[in-house]
Amino acid sequence: MATTLSEAYRDHPLHLHHIIPLDFSSLRTLPDSHAWPQSEDGDGDDDNHGIGSPIPIIDLMDPNAMELIGLACENWGAFQLKNHGIPLSVVEEVEEEAKRLFALPADRKLKALRSATGATGYGRARISPFFPKHMWHEGFTIMGSPCDDAKKIWPNDYAPFCTIMDNYQKQMKALADKLAHMIFNLLGGISEEQKRWINGSTNNLCEAVQLNFYPRCPEPNRAMGLAPHTDTSLLTILHQSQTNGLQIFKEGAGWVPVHPHPSSLVVHTGDILHILSNSRFRCALHRVMVNSARERYSVAYFYGPPVDHVVSPLVLDSLPRFRSLTVKEYIGIKAKNLRGALSLISMLKN
């Protein structure tokens, strides 16, 4: 039997302290537990950033879309995608469900709290243990059907949430399959093995949906919505509500804001694609800042090969920079070393 994504996380339990979010609804000041030292790279105010070019916006209907995606992955590890074919209504209804969920009182949300060894449900971001301060954030993770977790929150009225999340996952998978085809073509063509999981059935790949909520914050310049990280996925498709906050780190430019465009989705290339492309494609380091005037929501769809799939650089003309390993093994290494995981599997001598 193939290992599932949830099972891959089971061996890496978290302390409850790193799972239970704060009840932000009653807070008028920033608790010390959530006060981050101010960094030299800016205070998170988007007006202080964005010097230089913004991340590319690519039209999926453009005849040159594939080449443009290749360039964006090489230079940024991220791009905004328009004309992607996902109806606006599908994105709007998932955002509405996220709002409905996070607006519930804390005790209702805690009914679906992620367990120490679990991967789905309500809680802090998985990366919490790697940072000395807590993030100004609540999350809800879905892998496969969201119904078991939704039933805990809405015992008699879980169906609308499930239907909307299932539909969203289907639509996102179709778009991710299309992007994966283009990306593998850029890397020299799709192998029979890749064909088996791209376009394959949902239970034959790694996919997850993460609903993110960043409440209004009394002292946004001292808080952090989501700390700097790269995604573990092959690629991530992100919908952000119309509130600024997402930033991508670009060598030479610093933290660059990714301003929301109503009909665009953000695509991040993740660690798995960085490995497969032998470092040709970047995996974008990104973070989320918060603000005092508006709350922020986002919905991330993570997509990648099955957990038992062996990942190794697809190169014919140069030496592989990373050793081969399964997705599951990589998840295990990253669970212990958030920022050092790629170096730990590097074959380059220092």
Ligand SMILES: C=C1C[C@]23C[C@@]1(O)CC[C@H]2[C@@]12CCC[C@@](C)(C(=O)O1)[C@H]2[C@@H]3C(=O)O
């Ligand atoms: C499939 C996954 C990717 C993710 C860990 C997860 O199991 C589900 C949540 C995802 C998320 C969302 C917020 C940022 C992130 C780093 C985290 O802490 O949880 C990502 C994880 C990831 O990309 O590794």
Ligand SMILES: O=C(O)CCC(=O)C(=O)O
């Ligand atoms: O909220 C955002 O814009 C980014 C979320 C994110 O990075 C993630 O879920 O991995």
Ligand SMILES: [Fe+2]
């Ligand atoms: Fe992310």
